Amino acid sequence: MTQNQAKKISKSDRTRAHILEAARLLFAERGYDGASIRDVAAHASIDPAMVIRYFRSKDELFARAAIVDLHLPELRMIDRAAIGETLIRRFLEIWEGPASGPGMTILLRSAMSNDYAAEKLREVFASQVRPVVAAVGDPADAGRRAGLVSSQLLGLAMCRYLLRLPPVVALSHDEIIRNVGPALQRYVTEEDLS
Amino acid sequence: MTQNQAKKISKSDRTRAHILEAARLLFAERGYDGASIRDVAAHASIDPAMVIRYFRSKDELFARAAIVDLHLPELRMIDRAAIGETLIRRFLEIWEGPASGPGMTILLRSAMSNDYAAEKLREVFASQVRPVVAAVGDPADAGRRAGLVSSQLLGLAMCRYLLRLPPVVALSHDEIIRNVGPALQRYVTEEDLS
DNA sequence: TGCATTTGTCAACAGGTGTTGGCATATGAA
DNA sequence: TTCATATGCCAACACCTGTTGACAAATGCA
Known part of the structure; x- marks a missing residue:
């Protein structure tokens, strides 16, 4: 190894990161089908064969590129009347904030025509959105409430960032x-919605 | 011609309709990229070359398959307090009613990764949704209001019919x-939302 | 009947896809 | 230096894509 073992940032790690970065960019812009391995390789200034060597297949590359952590806040900690505002503010940070990555764009753009992306998005809902909503109300209602929240937020993301509906x-x-x-x-928080 | 000219349902018209029906089914199920001309031809029990002969290209076939008329009701005619319910009922008819076609599914599924489909969907918004909303309020607000309505309804359609989020x-x-x-x-209808 | 038009099949094209194996080079340890 | 390993490029594979043109069968009018 170069220098001592502590510095594990070998050359391969750097190119691996470059490839992943290019993949995330292109998957976000064009979706799973639209972004070819050759495109990704060209963006990373490397040979297409290397993309396969570093990530065993296009599917595996996509899986690595589509990892998402929403970092949703714990709603129990905040004023119950401010939950809606808290959620929409977090939404804007996820999609437009300084630390926003293309993760959700990648998932959302491909989920309509790619089964794996759709499954991944359902997992994000089940493991990250639903529990947060379940923590502030009847857990029996959590699925429906989280589903309605997601329908509004994914719809807004779709119209604003992917479809780019002018208004x-x-x-x-x-x-x-x-x-x-x-x-x-x-x-x-509404009570009387069976 | 067979029989007289009045009966214009020639054999070609029928196969043309078969091809279009198969195309609408497959575009709705798999999206623009996922549905190949060979797939469509197989579903219509015909040679792939015929698909091109009847519709000059895949793009033109998609354009024919993606024509949508929402038949939204005139909101001026109904009780102002019932606008929300009227819209959501019409939504359910469009997506699940007995006369519901795959039109919106075709458009929505492909709009995330296909520029033409996205443009077509924006046109549906501009020509069919926005005017209906503009008819019941300040026209200066119509874009924003129609956009918010669309974000909720497209999000709901996405979660329920394409992503199939269980809840x-x-x-x-x-x-x-x-x-x-x-x-x-x-x-x-809310007034004080700048 | 003959004949022109319609309707259809077949094979092939040119280009793009994910993926693979072989070979060159560079790197760093001995 | 010497040599093994890590890193990379190239060419090719098998397959799929939209599209085209040549040819065959069916159809319907004279």
């Missing part, structure tokens, strides 16, 4: 918070 | 009407 793109952050926040609040 | 699939029609209806109502 939805034009919404300011404040407008989104004021308009969508209350809708989420209602889905999470 | 959203499990919702009954009544639950959808009671939960989503008020959210739509608010988007369309």
Whole structure:
């Protein structure tokens, strides 16, 4: 190894990271089918064969590129009346914040036509969204409430970031918070919705 | 011609319809990329070359398959307080009603990764959704309101019919009407949302 | 009947795909 | 230096794609 074993950032690790970065960019922009291994390789300035050598297949590369952690806040810790606003603010950070990665774009863009991406997105819902909603209310209701919240937020993401529907793109952050926040609040906390 | 000219349902018209039907089915199930011309031809029990002869290219076939008419009701004619419920009921008819075609599924499934489908979907919004909302309120607000309504309804369609998120699939029609209806109502009629 | 048009099949093209194995080079330890 | 290993490129594979043109069968009018 170069230097001592502590510095494990070998050359291969760096190219591996380059490939993954290029893959995330292209999967986000064009979806699973639209981004070919040759495209990814060209973006990473490397031979297509290397992409396969580092990640055994295109599927495995996509799996690595599509890992998502939403970092949703614990809703129990905040004022119950502020849940909707909290969620929509976190939504904007995930999609437009300084630390926002293309993870959700990758998943959402491909989930409509790729079974693996769809399954991955359902997993994100089950393991990251649903539990957060379940923590602030009747757990028996959690699925429905989390599902309604997700339908609104995924729909907003779709219209604003993928479909780029002009009036939805034009919404300011404040407008989104004021308009969508209350809708989420209602889905999470409203009592009498069988 | 067979018989007289009045009967224009020639054999070619019938196979043309068969091809289009197969195309609509497969585009809806697998999206633009996932449905190959050979697949469509096999489903229509005909040679792939005929698909091209009847529709000059795959793009043109998709264009024919992706024509959508939502038949949205004129909201001016109904009670202003019932707009949300009216919209969500129409939504359920479009996606699950007896006369529901795969039109919107075709468009929505491909719009995330196909530019033409995305543009077509934006056109449906601009020509069919936005005007309906504009008819019941300040036209200056119509874009934003129609955009918010669309984000919720497209998100719901995505989660229920394409992504098949279990808790959203499990919702009954009544639950959808009671939960989503008020959210739509608010988007369309709420006054003080800059 | 003959004949022109319609309707269809077949084979092939040119290009793109994921993936593989062989070979070159560079690297770093001995 | 010497040599094993890590890293990379190249060419090719088998397959799938949309699309085309040549040819065959069916059809319907004269």
